[in-house]
Amino acid sequence: MHQLEGPLATVRHIRLRDLPPAALLRADASDPQIAEAVAAVEQASGIVIATPIYKAAYSGLLKVFLDLLPQFALAGKIVLPCATGGSLAHVLALDYGLRPVLQSMGARHIVQSQFVLEPHLKIEGDSLSVDDVTGATLLEAIYHFRCALGHAPPHDQLGHPRPERADGTASG
Template sequence: MSHVLVISGSPSPTSRTELVGDYVARRLAEDEWHAGHLKVRDLPAEPLLRADIADPRIAEALEQVALADGIVLATPTYKASFSGLLKMFLDLLPQHGFAHKVVLPLATGGSTAHVLVLDYALRPVAHSLDARHVVQSFFLLDTHLTRLDDGLDIRPESAGLLDGVIEQFRKALVARV
């Protein structure tokens, strides 16, 4: 069984981005992928800020990345870029931290004016970490996401497109394995 790790970089405990990460992990688990979800905001702040890779929780998170066949990067959009929290974590990875991995970049935001965050910010970082294949990225408008008591409701027009991107990611994972 292959391993996929969703890495979400929202600092908010009520994050819709995090719920999108949960949704993607569930969808992948339906096809018998082992899908974990690393919520960077749950890592200890001081070791993360100090880049203390010897800290047990930071070391465990880095090991999860190393063991994954596929990585889903999920971020809210802030100031036309991905979150600083996600950037802080990605900076801890070794230079070839995504070598031999398939990567799916996802972003959420309030306006389609921010959609380029994927191609001009997140995708280049994934490539700089030596990702084997970065699949089609996807941007979800905040207005298409409704937080529910038991999860997330995604408007049908976005849900269908997101499912298509997840399917492309699955196919790339199968080809990689």
């Protein structure tokens, strides 16, 4: 999360699994915790969405939350979709399943989605880290996200920005 922080960014983490489940399932936007999460989405210029892949799709928990947001809750916003999964067979689940939902909610720009395989993740208690190669790829995605938000200048104004990898070589 600290990779997203900078002089122009205030970062907020909403853990959907910590929201009250009954209010979530009833789409009760008057519940104070749900209302607070909805307001945080409303105030954000950019949103990183992270979900596990379950049964070849993004999680039901995420869908329940997206369903209770106003129809155009993502209007004008930049979105970076990320997923963890056990199989590369479902690497396109974000693009085929989630992207149309985000588009229908008015997202202005959706940064190339990121799929992280479970063996590349290290979970220790509440902390999650990734291996170096995955880390470099995620840093690039964050760079594109920040460019789209206007928080970082694109390296190449004519094409897709190609930032340097952590090891100094050009990407792409």
